[in-house]
Amino acid sequence: MSPISSLSVLDAIARADGIEVKRQEALLKTGALQTAILTSENFSIIATDEKGIIQLFNVGAERMLGYMAAEVVNKINPSDIHDPQEVMARAQALSLELATPITPGFEALAFKASRGIEDIYELTYICKDGSRFPAIVSITALRDDFGTVIGYLLIGTDNSVRKQVEIALNEAMAVAEKANLAKSDFLSSMSHELRTPLSAILGFAQLIESGTPQPTPSQKRSVDQILQAGWYLLDLINEILDLALIESGKLSLSLEPVLLAEVMRECETMIESQADKRGISVAFPEFGSPRFVSADRTRLKQVLINLLSNAIKYNTEHGKVTVTCVDTPSGHIRICVKDTGEGLTEEKIDQLFQPFNRLGQQANTEQGTGIGLVMTKRLVELMGGVIGVESMVGKGSMFWIEMNITTEQKLPADPLNLAHGFQTQVPADPHARTLLYVEDNPANLMLVEDLIARRPDLRLLSARDGLSGIAIAKASLPDFILMDINLPGISGITAMKILSEDPLTKHIPVVALSANAMPRDIEKGLEAGFFRYLTKPIKINEFMETLDLVLKLAKAKADPVPIKEAIL
Known part of the structure; x- marks a missing residue:
């Protein structure tokens, strides 16, 4: 044999030895992993034969359930250490789901696994001393080389902590719900208590204002002040209650296709007097074809009236308010309310939607609660829309809302309206x-x-x-x-x-x-x-x-x- 041939053989032997060493190392590592799994105390591993009789009961199962392996191997099946009523309920649920009679017991636990579907379920384990704890169990069918089921593997973890957290969370939610109901009842009661004296104040003030003989100029000024303050207080009560309803999730909306042209006409009628008093001209869009948005009609009108009222109140004398509607590339319609007022700085824009923040307008003769824009934003978002603002100091502001367009048309108005x-x-x-x-x-x-x-x-x-x-x-x-x-x-x-x-x-x-x-x-x-x-x-x-x-x-x-x- 030549020296070269001798070296080749030696190299081959060395490579073979190296491969064998690596294989042995891999086997040892695999064995170590298997041993670590089987001896883990953090989860239970239970293996059964094809009939469901326990063949393997690891250290974790012993720790969790209190049985020694010798007490259960070849003697019982896993259903014997589960809550029997839960096993019965599982069998009944499977029977309804699959329209097949399922026998309560291990068959109910292993039914899906036997059909090649790994199953994960929640059941209560019963320990040797009679104590119980909730567990999450994963069950898988074990098969031989020919695909025949030769047993089942159940891996379980203690679910007590998560259950305790769930119970605590449910209790907290129940307490919160009770508090919300109490808050809602309190708001309703408070609304009644505030409105009752206010009813007398405003009612009799209106009687004096419209009575015969007519009040003197001095009396008229006093009555006007009473009415102005009274209606302002009523607005404040209404807006606080509305905002509280929204924040507590109690405000109900009825979303339906709303014809924009109709809502615009109604808004125009409602703000006409306010605009005339200030000498403000208001221009509304013309619609070439019917345009419908998905909204709560009453709340959409409330949103638009608030934006229009602000545009009039904080406009320059004899200024303009322009309402436009444009389609957006995202398939929405944008309704813009533009004024010719003083405009807003970036700092003020950042503070716009904060409750009771009037952006320094407290000294202004125009009354306001500082809640309107907060309400407007919440309402728009509840109707699936978005709101935004663009402004330039000295040039004016433009508030806009985007609403979802819908092609569904409303039924004709009831002739008995x-x-x-x-x-x-x-x-x-x-x-x-x-x-x-x-x-x-x-x-x-x-x-x-x-x-x-x-x-x-x-x-x-x-x-x-x-x-x-x-x-x-x-x-x-x-x-x-x-x-x-x-x-x-x-x-x-x-x-x-x-x-x-x-x-x-x-x-x-x-x-x-x-x-x-x-x-x-x-x-x-x-x-x-x-x-x-x-x-x-x-x-x-x-x-x-x-x-x-x-x-x-x-x-x-x-x-x-x-x-x-x-x-x-």
Whole structure:
């Protein structure tokens, strides 16, 4: 053999020896890993044969369950150390899921694994001493080289800590929910308590303002100050309550396709007077084709009115407000409200959406709560939109909102829309109609008495509690009823339901007049069956228009004229 051949053989032997060494090292390492796994105390490893009898019970299983391996190997199956009711429930759930009868026991635990699906489930382990703890168990089928199931491997971990955290979290959520409910009830109650005295202040101030003889110039200035401060306080109450509802997640929105042109026309009508007083011109867009956005109609209008009011209030004298609508590349529509005011610095823009921050306008003659823009932002976001602002000092500001466009069209407006009934006054009736007012607050009763005194077509009856109101209604059969909600004895809602269930009085329309003015209070009242729900403080025009509407309905019942014609 040549020297070269001898070296080649030696190299081959050396390489073979090296490979063998590495293989041995790999086997040792694998063995060490397997030993580490099997002797780990952090999780249980249980292996069974194909019948479910335990063949392997590692150190972790011994530590967790309190059994020694010799006590369970070849003697029991894993279902014997699980909560039997949970095993039964699992078998029933699998039976329903797969439409196949599943026998409770190990078969229920191993069913999915036997079909090649690794299964992970939560069950309660029962220890040797009878104690229990929640566990997460993973079960896998073990197969031979021919694919035949020869056993099952169950790896379990103690789930006690996570369960304790879940329980603590659920308890905390329950406490928070209870606190939210208490907060909501407190806000509703506080709203009522604040509105009740404010109702008297604003109501009588309006009576003085519009009474005969007319107030003197000095009295008129005083009344104007009372009304201005009163309505401002009412706005503040409303906005604080609205903001609290949003923050607590209690504000409900009804998203639907809203026709932008209609909302714009309504907003134009509502801000026209405010703009005229300041000499501000307001330009609204023209729509070539119907454009619908997904929004809550009332809240969208609230958002736009707030932006328009701010654009008018903080504009220059005889300035301009321009409203535009443009499509965005992302498939939204951007509604922009641009003014010619003083504009905002970057610092002020950063502070815009902070509650009660009026950006130094406190000394301004224009009143404001500092909550409007915060409310606007929250409402826009709740409707799935975004809000932004662009401004330049000395040039003006542009606030914009982007809303989701929808192609779905609204159903045609109901031809019986009762709003049309507010447009004309009912002629004086020679035979006065009867109104029953159920109210326990003397100031509120006096205010309504003074209002009804201006109506020769009405005569007023009154009751101080719900039971008396029911008795008077059955005895006198008034044409309609005004009902307070918070009454001594029984509530106004209960009284209304009693009247609606009596054949003698069920035809009488009942109008709620209450200081419970939270949105959920109004919804609850209308769902209960009130014909209308008016809130205190009384707005005299709205109150009189509601009386007109109910009078029309009462007249329609007496005359052979279709109700539809009477209303329209």
